[in-house]
Amino acid sequence: MTSEQALTAYILRLGDSALILGQRMLELVAAYPELEEELANANFALDYIGQARMFYTYAAEREGAGRSEDDLAYLRAEHEFRNLLLVEQPNGHFGDTIVRQVLFDAYYLLLLEALTHCSDERLAEIAARAEKEVRYHLRHSAQWLLRLGDGTEESHQKVQGSLDDLWRYTGEMFAADILDDTLRTSFDGPDLSAISSQWLTDITAIVEEATLTLPQQQPMATGGKQGRHTEHFGYLIAEMQYLPRTYPGVTW
Amino acid sequence: MVEPAVKRDEVLQWLAEVRDPEIPVVSIMELGIVRDVQCGAGVVVSLSPTYSGCPATEAIEANVIAALEDRGVADVRIKRVLSPPWTTDWISDAGREKLRKYGIAPPERGGSRQALLHGQRCVPCPRCESEDTEVVSEFGSTACKASYRCKDCLEPFEYFKCI
Numbered sequence: 001m002t003s004e005q006a007l008t009a010y011i012l013r014l015g016d017s018a019l020i021l022g023q024r025m026l027e028l029v030a031a032y033p034e035l036e037e038e039l040a041n042a043n044f045a046l047d048y049i050g051q052a053r054m055f056y057t058y059a060a061e062r063e064g065a066g067r068s069e070d071d072l073a074y075l076r077a078e079h080e081f082r083n084l085l086l087v088e089q090p091n092g093h094f095g096d097t098i099v100r101q102v103l104f105d106a107y108y109l110l111l112l113e114a115l116t117h118c119s120d121e122r123l124a125e126i127a128a129r130a131e132k133e134v135r136y137h138l139r140h141s142a143q144w145l146l147r148l149g150d151g152t153e154e155s156h157q158k159v160q161g162s163l164d165d166l167w168r169y170t171g172e173m174f175a176a177d178i179l180d181d182t183l184r185t186s187f188d189g190p191d192l193s194a195i196s197s198q199w200l201t202d203i204t205a206i207v208e209e210a211t212l213t214l215p216q217q218q219p220m221a222t223g224g225k226q227g228r229h230t231e232h233f234g235y236l237i238a239e240m241q242y243l244p245r246t247y248p249g250v251t252w
Numbered sequence: 253m254v255e256p257a258v259k260r261d262e263v264l265q266w267l268a269e270v271r272d273p274e275i276p277v278v279s280i281m282e283l284g285i286v287r288d289v290q291c292g293a294g295v296v297v298s299l300s301p302t303y304s305g306c307p308a309t310e311a312i313e314a315n316v317i318a319a320l321e322d323r324g325v326a327d328v329r330i331k332r333v334l335s336p337p338w339t340t341d342w343i344s345d346a347g348r349e350k351l352r353k354y355g356i357a358p359p360e361r362g363g364s365r366q367a368l369l370h371g372q373r374c375v376p377c378p379r380c381e382s383e384d385t386e387v388v389s390e391f392g393s394t395a396c397k398a399s400y401r402c403k404d405c406l407e408p409f410e411y412f413k414c415i
Contacts, residue, residue: 035388036388036399037389037391039389039391040389040390040391040395041332042393043305043394044391044395045305046303046304046305046306046307046395047303047304047395048305049305050301050304050305051304051305051307053304054304054334082277087277121335122334124335125334125335125337126334128334128335128336128337129301129304129334129335129337130304132337132339132415133303133304133395133415136391136413136415139390140391143255143390242362
């Protein structure tokens, strides 16, 4: 794989995580506990879908294989998606949703900040656009974690459970593979070890303020970045891809 | 050299009549999303999207094309400009005043980087100017706005938040 091909695959992977998280959040449309939060969630989901479109459009152009952003989203199979395992985890109860968002947003914000300094101009531009949005997302999810953790005994207990359950999916974010390495060496891309320690500092501050306990060190689940997903993923894309799979060539 | 089909100033005047689809009191010029206009054989209008997922982006692009085509410009092209990313700092003073009169508290300048956990600030009521207001939801209605309530006149209002 040349470094240019690695860059294309990396951009596609960014699009995958944004799309799959957006799709997960959109499952909650019309199912949120409260109207204001319903709107906030839908708006954030739209931000992620919008970001996925920018990444996919750019990846498709670089690939030059005649595929469109829609082809990339709707006509690829399970193992071709390279999103993080964390973003495909089910919405569960509200605490599960919020913990997933906090853990991802805190990482994604740092990653995007670093990508604004990468040497690929267009990727840096997309990252700069997305970074501003994700800063807001993190404020929202972090504020909810404070309320749930420092809320009632039941909310505290539940959200601590969510944190313990989802922690195993965080290691993958910082496990550099060949694409991460190529980005770093050939395109001045993110330094995942620096991001890892900053993320832990940020998450520790939020978790402690929420009167929660940081989970113990534990074995981490990996594979999403290489196309090996958790059992939840097949159901997600089956629903997401239903329409274009059932009516091939349909336009909307 | 090819004589431009239309004058740039003229195009800018037309664009000043294209309104934001969601907040129709302000034009796209006042919102600061028009980055450049190039007039040659056709017209290229460079626009900055506000939010990645803003549903108005495509509507605005279609409206710009329609506005120019209505004036007889045959070849209109839209260029999306991501960098530098749009910020509420680019909303003009006239635009801010129109937002306020419409009942939306305008964003403050230079407020795009708030603190993560404790970033609350005073937002005066656009109706009675009282500073005794409270947040209903910091993330409501559309991606670009937050919901507030005035504790003096008791009216709910929206705040165009800073990014």
